[in-house]
Amino acid sequence: MLEVTSIRKTFHAGTVNARTALDGVSLTLDDGDFAVVIGGNGAGKSTLLNAIAGEVIADEGRIAVAGKDVTRLPTHRRAHLVSRVFQDPLAGSAGSMTIEENLALATRRGQSARLAFALTETRRALYREMLAPFGLGLENRLDHKVELLSGGQRQSLALAMAVVTLPRIILLDEHTAALDPKTAASVMQATVRAVEENRLTALMVTHNMQHAIDFGNRLIMMTDGRILFEARGEEKRGLTVEALVERFHLTDDKMLLS
Amino acid sequence: MSGFFAVYSNLVPITLLQGVIYGFLALGIMIPFRMLSFPDLTAEGSFPLGGAVAAASIAAGWDPITATMFALFAGCLAGSATALIHLTLRLNTLLCGIIVLTMLFSINIRIMGKPNQAIFAFDNIFDVLLGGSSRDLTMQILLILGMVLVAALLLLLFLKTEAGMAMRAVGANQLMARAQGISIWKQTTLGIALAGGLCAVAGALMTQNQSFADVNMGFGVLINGLAAVIVGETLVGRSTLTRQLLAPIVGAIVYYQAISMALALGLNPSDLRLMTGLFVLAMLALPGVTGRREVMKIRE
Numbered sequence: 001m002l003e004v005t006s007i008r009k010t011f012h013a014g015t016v017n018a019r020t021a022l023d024g025v026s027l028t029l030d031d032g033d034f035a036v037v038i039g040g041n042g043a044g045k046s047t048l049l050n051a052i053a054g055e056v057i058a059d060e061g062r063i064a065v066a067g068k069d070v071t072r073l074p075t076h077r078r079a080h081l082v083s084r085v086f087q088d089p090l091a092g093s094a095g096s097m098t099i100e101e102n103l104a105l106a107t108r109r110g111q112s113a114r115l116a117f118a119l120t121e122t123r124r125a126l127y128r129e130m131l132a133p134f135g136l137g138l139e140n141r142l143d144h145k146v147e148l149l150s151g152g153q154r155q156s157l158a159l160a161m162a163v164v165t166l167p168r169i170i171l172l173d174e175h176t177a178a179l180d181p182k183t184a185a186s187v188m189q190a191t192v193r194a195v196e197e198n199r200l201t202a203l204m205v206t207h208n209m210q211h212a213i214d215f216g217n218r219l220i221m222m223t224d225g226r227i228l229f230e231a232r233g234e235e236k237r238g239l240t241v242e243a244l245v246e247r248f249h250l251t252d253d254k255m256l257l258s
Numbered sequence: 259m260s261g262f263f264a265v266y267s268n269l270v271p272i273t274l275l276q277g278v279i280y281g282f283l284a285l286g287i288m289i290p291f292r293m294l295s296f297p298d299l300t301a302e303g304s305f306p307l308g309g310a311v312a313a314a315s316i317a318a319g320w321d322p323i324t325a326t327m328f329a330l331f332a333g334c335l336a337g338s339a340t341a342l343i344h345l346t347l348r349l350n351t352l353l354c355g356i357i358v359l360t361m362l363f364s365i366n367i368r369i370m371g372k373p374n375q376a377i378f379a380f381d382n383i384f385d386v387l388l389g390g391s392s393r394d395l396t397m398q399i400l401l402i403l404g405m406v407l408v409a410a411l412l413l414l415l416f417l418k419t420e421a422g423m424a425m426r427a428v429g430a431n432q433l434m435a436r437a438q439g440i441s442i443w444k445q446t447t448l449g450i451a452l453a454g455g456l457c458a459v460a461g462a463l464m465t466q467n468q469s470f471a472d473v474n475m476g477f478g479v480l481i482n483g484l485a486a487v488i489v490g491e492t493l494v495g496r497s498t499l500t501r502q503l504l505a506p507i508v509g510a511i512v513y514y515q516a517i518s519m520a521l522a523l524g525l526n527p528s529d530l531r532l533m534t535g536l537f538v539l540a541m542l543a544l545p546g547v548t549g550r551r552e553v554m555k556i557r558e
Contacts, residue, residue: 053437054436055433055436074436075436075437076435076436076437076438076439076440076441076442077439079436079437079438079439079440080439083437084437086433090431091431091433091434092434092437093431093434094426094427094430094431094434094435095430095431096426096429096430097423097426097427097430101423101426104420104423105423105424105427105435105438105440106438108420108438108439109438109439110438110439111439113419113420113421113423113424113440114419114420114421115416115419115420115421116419116420117418117419117420118418118419118420118422118423119418161438
């Protein structure tokens with residue numbers, strides 16, 4: 001589903017500030033995989049996500065989603081394959097537009113925008129159905145502007161927007177990190193439900209060790225732009241927070257600071 | 259005081275006509291600022307461009323409606339130029355506008371072949387559309403008011419389509435827009451072109467109203483248009499799309515009445531720009547008064 005082959009990315013190449021963010025990362029996700037990426041600051045997790053999303057174009061290597069080479073495609077040209085929930089709850093939706101308008105954009109993701117009215121009663125009914133499972137009452141506030149929502153509500157909306165078109169891969173970029181623990185837990189729960197119900201393939205970056213243990217069928221640890229350690233299936237289920245912290249302590253002191 | 263009323267009431271019809279014509283300009287200034295978070299100065303060049311194109315075409319024998327369409331098209335080109343310079347070179351949008359409006363000064367003289375062009379001897383859009391009552395100011399005002407309201411209605415309908423929503427998403431949140439598969443290039447260019455076209459139509463109508471185009475006719479229109487937008491938003495608000503689109507038109511009408519009053523009260527016309535500038539500054543500085551916080555979102 002996702003094939004990342006030996007990608008490299010150096011920022012500010014050729015200057016004194018040159019920094020290698022990705023130093024030959026290869027990663028293959030199968031259909032339905034839910035991979036959790038952990039690693040310290042500067043390990044390259046975000047650059048990896050950005051390279052898959054299209055916000056960063058890799059210097060070398062190849063990225064393919066569902067068999068299609070997207071390595072050099074700009075974000076908007078691969079949006080029909082890849083969706084994303086950002087860390088910043090403000091980033092994933094348009095604050096000055098209403099909930100239904102945001103959903104209208106999301107349901108047409110990657111398709112060409114037509115000169116047809118974006119909102120119809122049929123579509124509104126669909127949006128209500130989409131939002132109801134979150135239990136936040138958003139289904140009754142379709143015409144409210146998104147900037148009026150709380151961080152948790154907004155992140156739930158962003159999640160609904162990211163899954164509605166059944167993307168081939170969904171990127172979760174520390175998407176609960178900016179929320180309070182209770183909200184984070186409910187957004188995380190909604191994420192797992194959405195990913196499982198829709199049989200999506202997911203790649204989630206997190207700093208939350210407990211989340212890394214509890215969720216997903218694969219765990220990927222990055223440091224200095226490389227994949228340091230990978231666990232899946234039985235091995236991943238056997239991991240504990242203590243074991244992970246121990247592992248990090250041995251290999252990457254930076255992780256403990258974050 | 260009776261002197262003031264006499265002077266002012268004499269001015270009302272003509273300033274009302276100018277106000278509705280400037281409604282097109284204010285619409286064209288609102289779109290970049292509000293819909294696309296693209297603070298843009300191109301209006302200062304696309305307005306006289308519209309005037310120059312209309313005057314030159316009419317003088318060359320084209321009918322006034324075609325001439326106005328030429329102006330619209332030229333304005334769209336000017337707007338696209340600003341947008342494409344910003345997108346290609348990643349320059350600040352204000353700088354891109356200044357470069358384009360500076361170049362347009364020369365282009366406008368080229369278009370007319372001289373710094374100004376009189377079209378008194380030719381039929382204008384009022385003659386063509388109003389026939390016998392083409393000199394009737396009330397009819398002129400109603401005609402232009404109708405035109406600008408139709409333009410606003412078409413815009414409103416467009417902004418509610420999928421294509422229009424994509425454009426608004428670019429103004430609201432570019433990162434999100436990209437992630438939804440929306441091309442920032444396409445939508446920005448389209449939106450700024452549309453805005454340039456509206457400003458040029460205002461220039462074309464003003465030229466036909468005055469039967470005269472001058473390369474300097476754009477001087478100061480940006481700040482006047484911005485003031486009109488701010489006045490309109492204070493009166494009408496911008497909580498819905500309809501209000502956001504009506505605000506520039508209402509604002510332009512009210513603003514030019516206020517100017518006319520100030521002049522009738524004896525304000526020196528040469529002090530007008532200072533007053534307008536101070537007014538715009540005051541409105542931008544007092545978000546509490548206008549109830550807005552993000553008056554000027556600027557792209558990186």
